[in-house]
Structures are given as C-alpha cells and as structure tokens.
Amino acid sequence: MxxxxxxxxxxxxxxxxxxxxAGGLKREAQSLRRQxxxxxxxxxxxxxxxxxxxxxxxxxxxxxxxxxxxxxHERRAMLLDHYEQTARELxxxxxxxxxxxxxxxxxxxxxxxxxxxxxxxxxxxNLSDNFVAFLIADVSGYGLPAAVIMATGRLAFRTYxxxxxxxxxxxxxxxxxxxxxxxAGHYMTAFLGVLDTELLNLEYVNASHCSPFLIRDGKVxxxxxxxxxxxxxxxxxxxxxxLQMEQHDRIFLYTDGLLxxxxxxxxxxxxxxxxxxxxxxxxxxxxxxVAQLGALVQNPEDDIALLGVELLLEKxxxxxxxxxxxxxxxxxxxxxxxxxxxxxxxxxRNIFAVKLALEEAVVNAIKHGNQLDDTKKVTISFYIDDDRxxxxxxxxxxGFDPSAIADPTDPENxxxxxxxxxxxIRAYMDEVRFNEKGNEISLVKYAPWAVAHRI
Amino acid sequence: MRRDAxxxxxxxxxxxxxxxxxxxxxxxxxMGADVLREELDQVLENGDYKLIxxxxxxxxxxxxxxxxxxxxxxxxxxxxGFVRVVNPQPLVEEVFRATKLHTLIGIFSTIEDAIDxxxxxx
Numbered sequence: 149m150x151x152x153x154x155x156x157x158x159x160x161x162x163x164x165x166x167x168x169x170a171g172g173l174k175r176e177a178q179s180l181r182r183q184x185x186x187x188x189x190x191x192x193x194x195x196x197x198x199x200x201x202x203x204x205x206x207x208x209x210x211x212x213x214x215x216x217x218x219x220x221h222e223r224r225a226m227l228l229d230h231y232e233q234t235a236r237e238l239x240x241x242x243x244x245x246x247x248x249x250x251x252x253x254x255x256x257x258x259x260x261x262x263x264x265x266x267x268x269x270x271x272x273x274n275l276s277d278n279f280v281a282f283l284i285a286d287v288s289g290y291g292l293p294a295a296v297i298m299a300t301g302r303l304a305f306r307t308y309x310x311x312x313x314x315x316x317x318x319x320x321x322x323x324x325x326x327x328x329x330x331x332a333g334h335y336m337t338a339f340l341g342v343l344d345t346e347l348l349n350l351e352y353v354n355a356s357h358c359s360p361f362l363i364r365d366g367k368v369x370x371x372x373x374x375x376x377x378x379x380x381x382x383x384x385x386x387x388x389x390x391l392q393m394e395q396h397d398r399i400f401l402y403t404d405g406l407l408x409x410x411x412x413x414x415x416x417x418x419x420x421x422x423x424x425x426x427x428x429x430x431x432x433x434x435x436x437x438v439a440q441l442g443a444l445v446q447n448p449e450d451d452i453a454l455l456g457v458e459l460l461l462e463k464x465x466x467x468x469x470x471x472x473x474x475x476x477x478x479x480x481x482x483x484x485x486x487x488x489x490x491x492x493x494x495x496x497r498n499i500f501a502v503k504l505a506l507e508e509a510v511v512n513a514i515k516h517g518n519q520l521d522d523t524k525k526v527t528i529s530f531y532i533d534d535d536r537x538x539x540x541x542x543x544x545x546x547g548f549d550p551s552a553i554a555d556p557t558d559p560e561n562x563x564x565x566x567x568x569x570x571x572x573i574r575a576y577m578d579e580v581r582f583n584e585k586g587n588e589i590s591l592v593k594y595a596p597w598a599v600a601h602r603i
Numbered sequence: 604m605r606r607d608a609x610x611x612x613x614x615x616x617x618x619x620x621x622x623x624x625x626x627x628x629x630x631x632x633x634m635g636a637d638v639l640r641e642e643l644d645q646v647l648e649n650g651d652y653k654l655i656x657x658x659x660x661x662x663x664x665x666x667x668x669x670x671x672x673x674x675x676x677x678x679x680x681x682x683x684g685f686v687r688v689v690n691p692q693p694l695v696e697e698v699f700r701a702t703k704l705h706t707l708i709g710i711f712s713t714i715e716d717a718i719d720x721x722x723x724x725x
Contacts, residue, residue: 475633500663500694507665511633557703565674568666568702575701 179380183333216329220296235265235295250280250345252461256435258442258454260405266451267294267336268403269302273309277469277484278345281309281318284401284455285338285378286357297334301326301378305340313483315340315353316388319378323355323386326379335380339371339401347532348393348463349488353386360401361423364394366430368423371399390491398434398458400426402441405452409444434458468529471510473518473543478510481528485539488532494595501576502537502593508569509541509589517543517587535598536578540590547586611635612661612668614642622718623651628660631668639671647675652684655717659690664698676708685709687717696724 194217240261249255255272267287274280283305287294301322308321319340326336337357343350352371354360355378359370376384402422404415410425412418429437438456445452469484471477482503489499510526518524524544531538554561556568574580578599579592612629623646631639646654654675676686687709691699699705710724711717 478634497694503663504665504698507632511665511667562703562707563673563677565670565677566666568669572666572698572701 180333182380213328220329235292236261238292238295238299250274250278252459253280253343253345254434254456254458254460255282256438256454256456256458258438258452260442260445260448260452262405262448262450262452264290264449265292265295266290266403266405267298268405268451268453269298270401270453270455271302271305272455273306275309275313275342277480278467279313279342279484280345281305281315281340281342282401282455282457283338283340284357284360284403284453285336286403286453287336288334288377293334297326297336297379300329301336301338305338309342313342313351313480314388315342315351316386318342319353319355319375319386320384323378323381323384327382335377338378341371341399343393343457344467344484344488346463346467347488348459349390349491350393351388351390351487353388355384355386358402358404358407358419360399361426362391363398363400363426363430364396366427368427370419370423390487392488392491393459395459395462398426398430398456400438400441401455401457403451403453405445405448405450406441406454408448408450409441466529466531468527470525470527472522473514473520473524473526474522475511475514477514477526478507481506481510485528485530485532485537489537492532492534492595494537494593498593498596502539502591505573505576505591505593506539506541508573509539509591512569512589513541513543513545516548517545519545535595537593537595538590539593540588542583542588545587547583549586550582611637612639614638616642616646619714619718621651622653622655624655624657624714626657626660630663631661631671632663632665633667636667636671639668643671643675647678650682652679652682654679654684654686655689655714656686657689657714658695659692661695662692664695666702669698669702669704672708673704687711687720689714689717 249272257270259268259270267289268285269287270282270284272280272282285298285301287297287301304322304325305318308318308325312318312321319338322338338355339352339357339360340355341350341352352373353375354371354373355375359372362369362371371389373389374385374387378384407415407418407422410418410421412421425441432440434456438454442452442454467484469481471480485506486499486503489502494502510528513526514520518526527542529540529542550570553570554567556562556564556571561567573589573591577591578594579590581590582588583590611634612627612631615626617624617626625642625646627639629635656672672686672688679686688699689711690713691710696705696710699708699710705724709717709720711722712724716722
C-alpha cells in the first residue's frame with residue numbers, strides 16, 4: 149500500500165470510488181457542496197466565538213462545542229499513527245453485549261470484518277415496560293472516521309432510546325445529535341425497530357438502509373419506510389410504520405456487504421435473491437442460518453453485519469405500564485397503546501376516542517387521585533384484540549364516587565372551565581366501570597366491525 | 604398522522620378591525636397547554652374580547668383545551684365580547700357537541716361568517 153492509502157479517507161476524497169451513473173455523481177456533488185457550506189458556517193461561528201472569547205457566559209454553548217471539537221481532533225491526532233488497528237478495535241468493542249435478553253425472543257448476530265474497516269454496527273437495547281429496540285446501521289466511508297462515527301452513533305441511539313418508545317422520534321434525535329457532532333461529510337443509513345415484547349407490536353423506521361426482511365409462513369415482507377440518511381439534513385422526515393408480529397415470525401437485518409454474496413446484476417436483484425434464500429430457509433435454526441449467511445462472501449471487501457430476530461412466544465393477553473404522576477408521562481402510555489390500535493385497523497375515529505378517554509382518565513388519576521404527588525404511581529393495564537380494547541387506569545388515591553360528579557352538560561354547569569373529563573369518557577367509550585373504592589376506572593372500546601355485530 | 608403527546612398547540616394571531624383571530628394548529632390538550640394559556644392571558648389582559656378561534660389545523664382537543672376556550676368565553680362575555688370557533692375538523696367538532704358547548708359557542712365555517720355571525724352550525 150502507498151502511504152496515501154494510510155490517510156483517513158476524508159482527507160483524501162479521491163480515494164472513494166466515484167459513482168458510476170450521472171444521477172449518483174450529481175447527488176454526491178450536491179451533498180459535498182452542502183457539507184462545504186455547513187463547514188464554512190461552522191468555521192465562521194467558531195471564529196466569531198474566538199474573537200468574542202472572554203466575552204462571558206453567552207458563549208457557553210459555543211465554548212462547549214469548541215472543546216468537544218478540540219477533543220475530537222486531539223483524539224484523532226493521537227490515533228492517526230495506527231488508525232487502522234484502532235478502528236478495528238473500536239468497531240469490535242462497540243458491538244453489543246446483551247445484558248438480559250428478553251424472554252421469548254431470540255437474537256442471532258454475525259459480523260465479519262472487511263478488508264477495509266467500515267462503519268457497520270448493530271445494537272439491541274432493552275427499554276422500559278418490556279419494550280426492546282434493535283437496530284442496524286452503516287456509516288459512510290471507511291477507516292478511523294467511520295469507526296469514530298459508529299461509536300458516536302451507537303451512543304446516540306442508546307441515549308435517546310432510553311426515554312422514548314417512538315422510533316421516529318429516536319431517529320430524529322439521533323439525526324440531530326449526529327449533525328452537531330460528526331466529522332463533516334459523514335452520515336449513516338439505519339433501521340430501527342421498537343418491539344413490544346408482550347403484545348408483539350413492532351414500530352419501525354428505515355432511514356435509507358437496506359430493507360430488512362420479515363419472514364412469515366413462507367412469505368417475505370420487506371420493511372421499508374420513507375426517510376433520508378442520518379446525520380446529513382436538518383429536518384429529514386422519517387416515516388414510521390407498524391405491524392402486529394406473530395409467533396415464529398423472523399426478521400433479518402443486514403448491511404449491504406452481505407449482498408456481494410449473491411450473483412446479481414444490481415442491488416435490487418441481489419436483495420430479491422437474499423429474500424428468496426431466507427424464504428427457503430424457514431425451517432433452519434436461526435443461529436445456523438445467520439452464521440451461514442455471514443459466510444457467503446469470501447474475503448469480504450466491505451464489513452458485513454447481520455442480525456436475526458425470531459419470536460418464540462405467543463403474545464401476552466394483558467400488558468401493564470406504571471407511570472409517575474406527571475402529565476407528560478401520558479406520552480409513554482399513548483406510545484404503547486395507540487399504535488396497537490392503528491395496526492389492528494381500529495380506524496381514526498376509534499383511536500381519537502381512546503386517546504381522548506385515556507387522557508381524561510390518566511390526567512384525573514394524576515391530578516385528583518394522586519394529587520400530583522410524583523412519588524405515587526398511575527398503573528395502566530390493557531388488553532387489545534381484534535374485537536375490543538380493554539383499558540384500566542388505577543391511581544393510589546382515596547378513590548371517588550362517580551355518581552357525585554355533577555353533569556357538566558347541565559345548563560347550570562355549562563359555563564365551567566373544568567369537570568368535563570368523566571362525561572367525555574362516558575361519551576366516547578362503549579363501557580365504563582369503576583371499582584368499589586373508586587380509584588380504578590375500566591374502559592372498553594369495541595372495534596368498528598365488532599360494534600356492527602353487537603347491534 | 605400521529606402526533607406526540609407532548610406536542611401542544613401552535614398559535615398565530617391577526618386582527619380584522621377589533622376582532623382578534625387566533626389561528627391554532629396541533630393539539631389543544633393537557634400536554635403543552637401552557638402555550639395556549641399564556642397566549643390567552645395576554646390577549647385578555649390586552650382587552651381583546653372579540654375572539655375567533657380558527658381551528659382548521661387542530662387535530663385533537665381534550666377537556667383541558669375546552670376549559671381554555673370556556674375561560675376566554677366567560678371573560679369575553681363579561682366584557683361585551685364574544686368567542687366563536689371556525690372550521691374545526693369533524694372529530695374535534697364532535698367533542699364540542701358531546702359536551703354541548705356548541706350551544707354556547709358558535710361554530711362557523713369561515714372567518715367572515717364568524718365575524719358577521721351568520722351561518723352558525725346547529
């Protein structure tokens with residue numbers, strides 16, 4: 149190898165193979181121009197910050213940013229001598245160690261280093277209330293920069309997945325974090341899924357990554373959504389999709405290095421061959437299959453990463469979530485319940501009704517039941533099938549007598565600012581019940597087709 | 604489109620003569636309710652009591668949102684003003700009807716109709 153090949157590739161952009169088609173060349177040129185503009189803006193901001201140094205606390209944010217950048221550069225300088233080995237170590241060290249695997253789900257992983265160190269990574273993250281996130285990503289470029297961005301990216305996913313169940317929101321936050329911190333000009337493609345391991349509802353976002361495959365009963369479904377690369381644009385719109393998973397479903401996530409294992413004219417054909425391969429291997433043990441796939445490419449030029457997921461258990465009948473008595477916690481409850489209704493086809497009208505009743509009941513439980521005492525919990529348990537949604541909300545308060553609540557639609561009470569919550573719950577739910585103590589309310593909403601049957 | 608629970612309402616304001624038109628979008632609910640509360644505080648403190656809530660882009664309303672509108676309605680009523688609602692989405696309009704608030708607060712199809720108080724939906 150010549151010495152030029154030892155430079156990090158961002159210092160020698162000519163080393164990248166050029167796109168072969170006119171569209172690709174144009175896109176790359178546009179993206180490079182954008183990177184250049186961003187870098188220019190950043191330099192201006194930094195210079196301004198330098199001039200104003202000592203100017204006081206207003207520059208705190210900029211100081212931090214400069215410190216971070218300086219640290220990044222220092223680290224890179226230190227590593228430059230043996231960056232290839234370091235990149236390799238870095239890459240190997242950031243691959244996931246599962247603390248506790250969720251019951252009833254199998255994961256099989258395989259990663260093969262390429263001739264050049266790329267930026268492939270994957271992760272499996274346990275979230276609260278029996279949700280698990282899994283992801284796969286591929287950072288642009290090779291060598292140390294790619295490895296550093298991979299480490300940053302993985303940390304960003306871990307950080308933002310901790311408080312959030314919506315893959316769309318996690319992806320947006322990771323994008324913001326990557327935009328602010330990465331070395332100029334690098335980006336990644338990523339697929340992120342969040343699975344409710346009790347109700348088996350999967351929500352996912354695909355940010356321009358190779359579409360993972362879902363294999364169900366010998367059928368192949370590709371999991372794709374609209375969404376641009378991560379770490380490149382200020383406000384990329386990420387589409388989120390969802391589906392109800394079933395026992396024995398398998399999902400395969402992979403990076404494009406794997407496609408080299410299939411003789412094909414283009415990527416599309418290689419993908420289709422991979423799908424076919426997976427379809428025909430339905431009976432094979434998951435770990436064996438993943439290992440076998442990983443070995444398809446001899447001496448891979450590119451890294452290969454593969455993650456197989458298999459559902460062993462049937463879905464649970466009931467799920468329980470506990471939240472602190474803080475109104476914003478309602479977001480968490482909605483993320484767990486509303487997508488399930490959506491995927492089952494309950495329809496906009498019923499989802500609106502459940503969202504409304506849920507807000508009224510949870511806010512009542514927080515404010516009136518638990519008196520906003522954030523050491524007290526509100527427990528929401530729910531069961532949703534194809535015909536109905538059952539939801540109960542319990543607080544730690546004294547309970548109340550629902551018959552003592554005045555009717556807010558009475559002309560005497562119509563002017564009031566409050567007191568409509570319970571009336572709305574009754575108007576929008578098909579059944580409403582209280583326990584004897586009055587600190588638990590149970591709601592039933594029937595699916596549109598089930599209502600038709602009942603009448 | 605699904606929205607986050609934390610997303611409240613976004614508001615912009617314009618005047619037609621002495622009528623204050625609040626263009627609302629997003630969600631009028633417990634989460635993010637402060638935005639609407641503070642805007643209404645300001646409007647009422649300014650003595651603007653002829654209020655139109657243009658709600659075409661509001662996708663969700665709960666009792667908290669209704670409570671805000673009723674607070675404005677009472678203050679406006681005590682000061683020879685009014686509160687009228689324009690162009691709510693069907694699911695949002697149903698919430699007004701479920702609570703019978705449409706009997707107090709006029710719902711109109713356009714801002715012009717609301718100003719002229721004509722074509723009130725029954």
